[in-house]
Amino acid sequence: GDSVTQMEGPVTLSEEAFLTINCTYTATGYPSLFWYVQYPGEGLQLLLKATKADDKGSNKGFEATYRKETTSFHLEKGSVQVSDSAVYFCALSSQGGSEKLVFGKGTKLTVNP
Amino acid sequence: DTGVSQDPRHKITKRGQNVTFRCDPISEHNRLYWYRQTLGQGPEFLTYFQNEAQLEKSRLLSDRFSAERPKGSFSTLEIQRTEQGDSAMYLCASSSQLSGNTIYFGEGSWLTVV
Numbered sequence: 001g002d003s004v005t006q007m008e009g010p011v012t013l014s015e016e017a018f019l020t021i022n023c024t025y026t027a028t029g030y031p032s033l034f035w036y037v038q039y040p041g042e043g044l045q046l047l048l049k050a051t052k053a054d055d056k057g058s059n060k061g062f063e064a065t066y067r068k069e070t071t072s073f074h075l076e077k078g079s080v081q082v083s084d085s086a087v088y089f090c091a092l093s094s095q096g097g098s099e100k101l102v103f104g105k106g107t108k109l110t111v112n113p
Numbered sequence: 114d115t116g117v118s119q120d121p122r123h124k125i126t127k128r129g130q131n132v133t134f135r136c137d138p139i140s141e142h143n144r145l146y147w148y149r150q151t152l153g154q155g156p157e158f159l160t161y162f163q164n165e166a167q168l169e170k171s172r173l174l175s176d177r178f179s180a181e182r183p184k185g186s187f188s189t190l191e192i193q194r195t196e197q198g199d200s201a202m203y204l205c206a207s208s209s210q211l212s213g214n215t216i217y218f219g220e221g222s223w224l225t226v227v
Binding site: 004032036042043044045046049089091093099100101102103104105106 | 117144146148153154155156157158161169204206208214215216217218219220221
């Protein structure tokens, strides 16, 4: 079945450092890909998405490019802030039907001042 | 606030008791989802409604779990005879074709079974 694999955390960075969180997926067909963020004590918020190969999703300085050839959707940010500290989830949804999401296990990011 | 609303946000219950969670989706979203999230894990799909019809259920949804969406608007998730392993956050989400099928989540309902 469909699955998502994220790099293990936790990740600890200093403010203004470069961030990469790796995500690869296994799916039949052409899924849509997502990054969700979960701040402490809160629910999930959509960060960005891409619906077809070579699409780049971007939001709040974060970017991820849908790479079909490597089945990857790595999250990047050029300069992280303390307020970016959260858990980041990569997810996919298969086309058609319920379009339910399949999530990775999440990567906890802590940014120190 | 027009987001997905869940109630209660926190529930502590004794093993063997029944609990019910309510979800109010974003207005006019015809799709509604329930997920379960345990500590250190990503959310896991439980069930999905399109309008009032429950169209998909995960094998994670044992016979102690039941979900309804009687009028195609709000939904309830009931857990009967709770077990300690049911302790988790229960997330509700909604979507529609009008929202580009993007799934929006509520803040979750934390369940602790003691």
